[in-house]
Amino acid sequence: MAMVRSTFAGFTTAQLALAASQRSIDAAGQNISNVNTEGYTRQRIDLASISPTGFSYAMMQNSILVGQGVQMTDIIQIRDPFLDVQYRNQLAKVGTIDAQNSTLTDIGGIFDEVDKTAVYAALNDVVKQLNTMANPDSSNQGSSDTLVRSAMETLLNVIHENAAALDGVYQDKLAKLEETDIATMNEIVKSIAALNESIKNTQILGGAALELQDQRNALIDELATYLPINVTYRDLNLGAGIVVDVMELSFTDTADPPNKHILINDGKTGFDGREETKEVTNADGSTSTQTITVETTPFEYEAPSEENGWRAGLKINCLDGVDITTTEVKDADGKIVYEDDGVTPKTETVRTPNGEVTQYTIIGMVDEVDATGVPTGQQVFRDDLGDGVLRGTYDSVNKSGSLDNPPTDFRGIGFYQKAYDSFVNTLANELNRINIEAKGKPLFTTLDDKYDYGTDPDTGEFVSNTVFTAGNIKISNEWMNGNISIKTVYDMEDEDTGNTNVLKMINAISTDTLEFQVRDKDGNVITGADGKPILAFKGNCFDAYNNLQTTQAIDQKATDSILETRTNVLNDIANSKDSVSGVWMDEEVMDLMQFSHSYNAAAQLMTTLDELLVTLLSMKR
Amino acid sequence: MAVMTRITTGMIQRNYQNNLTSTLGGLEATRKQVETGRRFEHSYEDPTASAKAAILEKRYSRVQDYISNAENAMSWQMTQEEAAMAVESYAETINKNYSIAAVNGTNAAPNIRATYATAIESLQESMVSALNAKYGETFVLAGNEGKEPPFALADGPTDADGNVMYKVLTYRGMPVDDMNGTEQAVDENGNPMFQADGTTPITKADLAAELLNEHSYIDLGFGMEFIKDANGDATDEIAPASAFDMALPGVKIIGYGTNGETVTINGQDVEVSNNLVNLAGQMAAILRDENYTKEEYTKCWNQFEQGYSDLMDSVSALGTKYNLLETTLDRLETEKLDIETQFDATVNIDPAEAIMNYSWADYAYNSALKVGTSIISPSLLDFVQGR
Numbered sequence A: 001m002a003m004v005r006s007t008f009a010g011f012t013t014a015q016l017a018l019a020a021s022q023r024s025i026d027a028a029g030q031n032i033s034n035v036n037t038e039g040y041t042r043q044r045i046d047l048a049s050i051s052p053t054g055f056s057y058a059m060m061q062n063s064i065l066v067g068q069g070v071q072m073t074d075i076i077q078i079r080d081p082f083l084d085v086q087y088r089n090q091l092a093k094v095g096t097i098d099a100q101n102s103t104l105t106d107i108g109g110i111f112d113e114v115d116k117t118a119v120y121a122a123l124n125d126v127v128k129q130l131n132t133m134a135n136p137d138s139s140n141q142g143s144s145d146t147l148v149r150s151a152m153e154t155l156l157n158v159i160h161e162n163a164a165a166l167d168g169v170y171q172d173k174l175a176k177l178e179e180t181d182i183a184t185m186n187e188i189v190k191s192i193a194a195l196n197e198s199i200k201n202t203q204i205l206g207g208a209a210l211e212l213q214d215q216r217n218a219l220i221d222e223l224a225t226y227l228p229i230n231v232t233y234r235d236l237n238l239g240a241g242i243v244v245d246v247m248e249l250s251f252t253d254t255a256d257p258p259n260k261h262i263l264i265n266d267g268k269t270g271f272d273g274r275e276e277t278k279e280v281t282n283a284d285g286s287t288s289t290q291t292i293t294v295e296t297t298p299f300e301y302e303a304p305s306e307e308n309g310w311r312a313g314l315k316i317n318c319l320d321g322v323d324i325t326t327t328e329v330k331d332a333d334g335k336i337v338y339e340d341d342g343v344t345p346k347t348e349t350v351r352t353p354n355g356e357v358t359q360y361t362i363i364g365m366v367d368e369v370d371a372t373g374v375p376t377g378q379q380v381f382r383d384d385l386g387d388g389v390l391r392g393t394y395d396s397v398n399k400s401g402s403l404d405n406p407p408t409d410f411r412g413i414g415f416y417q418k419a420y421d422s423f424v425n426t427l428a429n430e431l432n433r434i435n436i437e438a439k440g441k442p443l444f445t446t447l448d449d450k451y452d453y454g455t456d457p458d459t460g461e462f463v464s465n466t467v468f469t470a471g472n473i474k475i476s477n478e479w480m481n482g483n484i485s486i487k488t489v490y491d492m493e494d495e496d497t498g499n500t501n502v503l504k505m506i507n508a509i510s511t512d513t514l515e516f517q518v519r520d521k522d523g524n525v526i527t528g529a530d531g532k533p534i535l536a537f538k539g540n541c542f543d544a545y546n547n548l549q550t551t552q553a554i555d556q557k558a559t560d561s562i563l564e565t566r567t568n569v570l571n572d573i574a575n576s577k578d579s580v581s582g583v584w585m586d587e588e589v590m591d592l593m594q595f596s597h598s599y600n601a602a603a604q605l606m607t608t609l610d611e612l613l614v615t616l617l618s619m620k621r
Numbered sequence B: 001m002a003v004m005t006r007i008t009t010g011m012i013q014r015n016y017q018n019n020l021t022s023t024l025g026g027l028e029a030t031r032k033q034v035e036t037g038r039r040f041e042h043s044y045e046d047p048t049a050s051a052k053a054a055i056l057e058k059r060y061s062r063v064q065d066y067i068s069n070a071e072n073a074m075s076w077q078m079t080q081e082e083a084a085m086a087v088e089s090y091a092e093t094i095n096k097n098y099s100i101a102a103v104n105g106t107n108a109a110p111n112i113r114a115t116y117a118t119a120i121e122s123l124q125e126s127m128v129s130a131l132n133a134k135y136g137e138t139f140v141l142a143g144n145e146g147k148e149p150p151f152a153l154a155d156g157p158t159d160a161d162g163n164v165m166y167k168v169l170t171y172r173g174m175p176v177d178d179m180n181g182t183e184q185a186v187d188e189n190g191n192p193m194f195q196a197d198g199t200t201p202i203t204k205a206d207l208a209a210e211l212l213n214e215h216s217y218i219d220l221g222f223g224m225e226f227i228k229d230a231n232g233d234a235t236d237e238i239a240p241a242s243a244f245d246m247a248l249p250g251v252k253i254i255g256y257g258t259n260g261e262t263v264t265i266n267g268q269d270v271e272v273s274n275n276l277v278n279l280a281g282q283m284a285a286i287l288r289d290e291n292y293t294k295e296e297y298t299k300c301w302n303q304f305e306q307g308y309s310d311l312m313d314s315v316s317a318l319g320t321k322y323n324l325l326e327t328t329l330d331r332l333e334t335e336k337l338d339i340e341t342q343f344d345a346t347v348n349i350d351p352a353e354a355i356m357n358y359s360w361a362d363y364a365y366n367s368a369l370k371v372g373t374s375i376i377s378p379s380l381l382d383f384v385q386g387r
Helices: A009-033 A081-111 A119-134 A142-204 A210-224 A389-398 A413-437 A500-510 A541-581 A585-617 B009-036 B047-097 B110-131 B176-180 B204-212 B276-288 B294-347 B351-375
Strands: A043-049 A070-077 A230-239 A242-252 A260-265 A274-281 A287-294 A299-305 A311-318 A322-328 A347-353 A358-369 A375-383 A444-446 A453-455 A462-464 A473-475 A514-517 A535-539 B151-155 B167-171 B226-228 B234-238 B258-265 B268-273
Touching: A009 A043, A009 A070, A009 A585, A070 A210, A081 A142, A081 A210, A081 A389, A081 A413, A081 A541, A119 A142, A119 A500, A119 A541, A119 B047, A142 A210, A142 A242, A142 A260, A142 A299, A142 A311, A142 A389, A142 A413, A142 A473, A210 A242, A242 A311, A260 A311, A299 A358, A311 A389, A389 A413, A413 A444, A413 A453, A413 A462, A413 A500, A413 A514, A413 A535, A413 A541, A500 A541, A500 B226, A500 B234, A514 A541, A535 A541, A541 B009, A541 B047, B009 B351, B047 B110, B047 B276, B047 B294, B110 B151, B110 B167, B110 B276, B167 B176, B167 B276, B176 B204, B176 B268, B176 B276, B258 B276, B258 B294, B268 B276, B268 B294, B276 B294
Parallel strands: none
Antiparallel strands: A043 A070, A230 A242, A242 A260, A274 A287, A299 A311, A311 A358, A322 A347, A358 A375, A444 A473, A453 A462, A514 A535, B151 B167, B226 B234, B258 B268
16 A cells, blocks of 8 residues: 655645745846856755655555655855866966066166167267267367267266166065065955955855855955965864865975965964064073064065175965974884984974964075085075066066076066166276276266276286266266366377377277176176176177167067967966856846746646645545 | 856956957057057067167267268368468479579579579478468378477578578478488487387487377278287277378478488588478578589479479379268268168058058957947847746
């Protein structure tokens, strides 16, 4: 005999069907409303069929059990986490090249003379005036000397302007790092941690927190443009069957081997402060150790200083804290292992992560350790940042390409500063040398009116002890006042109209091959690995200056093309993401129609059941 | 990339927007080309062309410098030539009017000789004025000391009574007759002068050689370079073929030193000069001499004729130099035009090409816009029948 089902059981089925259809229409409605929302992931109700329940041994073979309706198991987001990872990696790559390109554009605004008259034209004018002075009818005339000096003044003015502009670009980038990039990153970390708390709380209360997760993903994407990050989720069992998502956000650096640094763990971030022990001198002169909590932010910017070679630095306060304990080594049976002497037990250091905030230098000077971890007593400059806007900006302010020792892989602002200063220094020292060797006086001095020179004791040749930079050169006061002039010949007298010295100067500027050595901020020559000075250029002065324009042009053309390629790839990944998570209007409308019908059908079921019941109940009369 | 099974509204809009932006970018770029006539505004748009343009710009400046140098040199050269021709004309007067034949016969009478002598002496002064010609503020026949007049007349040898017989020429303070002398020179304190080794004496000819070897080169685009010594270092000398020499020590064209013969004037024996001015003076003094003989006059006269012929040669050599400047100037002007053409080809764009590019980009942009209105297409929503 077949089991008779519960009389009112059908109503539950109909009711569940109604609820499911209604909720599904709500979900479709939510998707349609958010079709234009940035970063929105489409939602879907998961429906599962309810199995029949209530088996008993008394059940006969021929009973037929029908399922008991539809159950809404969950509302989910349709999102492909693998695509998310791809997208964030590509964001970081685009960020690097974008930041580098922006620097190159700024530098181009200074050295690109394709459509403006600046240094190159002024230098041409100087040579023109020298050529006029070389003519015997102009030689040893006060007027021709004045003309040359005016041309030099114009040249130096433009040189100063360019130097100031270049320094401006440098300072702007540093300010951007400190006040914009790193400040923004810290804010994002704070927001993400706050969202983590909200999401967790919502999930504890039973909600899915899908919109909050979308918000969090958008923030993570924004952070991913700055540096490469990884996100992992793990389940946290809170007991009583409640499981919530806990998110961990970390950054893996490019050291060998790479280190993983945890930036956010659930609600804990680098804002939590770091404990430091300091030695304090008490009033009575005795020293004691004090543990204080230092306020920290997840990302710390370090301004360029002499200690780290005038490079900007980056420190992170991450949750990498470890407890270091020494324990005795035990073998497989649990017996203590002894050292060679058989008496002392072997000990090993165990590092247990405790999630406390520690500071780590990503870019900066650190103490060098050798392969076994023993400090060598030296300091080495570490740069372990991966891709991202930070990488691009730090490269711009720290690296000078082939003019670094050892050479680096990007020609940042430093390259142009060093090459430009080298151009000015070589040109001015050459001209000074030519005039001094003709028994004249120096034509250029530093801003404090000094020019120091002498003769090499071994070769008897002229040696200059003054280093000019684009910012500190000026025409000597004596020349400005007309007290000295260019010596047109050796030991020029009043009646001389020869011009050998002027011809030398002309050649020095436009044809002679000169070596443009590179100097650091203290004025010392930078030597390469072979001990020889690194040359910014070897050739004549015109070509040396033009080299700046050409280098910048080639670099910018390359970064432009790479940027375009990477942006296209990013767009493709975005399309793929959209294909999975985006809202497709036609699909949603079809869902609306579909669930609208199923709602009608469920209502129809309810009506039918109602009629059945009425029929049943009216059977007694 | 993942296979796409769904085309979402957001994707369509974003891609359309990206493509429209890039089409608009192309339109903007071609519009700038049409407006400015240049192919590129920044060097990164075409690094090779920018580098070439900079090189052309430098060459253009240099060629302009050479042109201005050449034009100046031509004026200077003209002044030198005119000065030489003036001297030549005075010498020609002497040559024509006071030759041996002219001082023959009845003209050998003392009063006529005295007239001739006075005439010759005044011509001597005229020659010196002509030799001190200036171009602007600089003396053109002074070698490398053009701020001071190079030539001056000083008192020459005296007779037994102490009267000056004739005036002699100095060039830059040095008597021109001494300029091929082999005696040892003395400095301003009267001490004999020696070479650097302290033993070899410096002769007057050595001192003169310094004055005669002065050069004043200017760059006319012949590849001016300094001569390199054995170590490859540059010396202070310019290679003569690599530049144009504007300096001309004036003595070279009018002769210097003595020729070894002697004449007797007023009982004094003096060496016959090679210099036209000095010879004129000597000839005038001989004419005034009471013991005038035709033989004495002839000695000087022959040398004068020789000197005059040399002067004529120098003048035509100066003319040749001027022609060189003219051809150089022509060549430089042609080169300047060449550079302008090359620069135009490197940097500028043909206006027809620019407008054509712009039209095409405009068409592409308008097409993209038209497509856009149908992209934001109706969805299923528009077709659902109302209830």
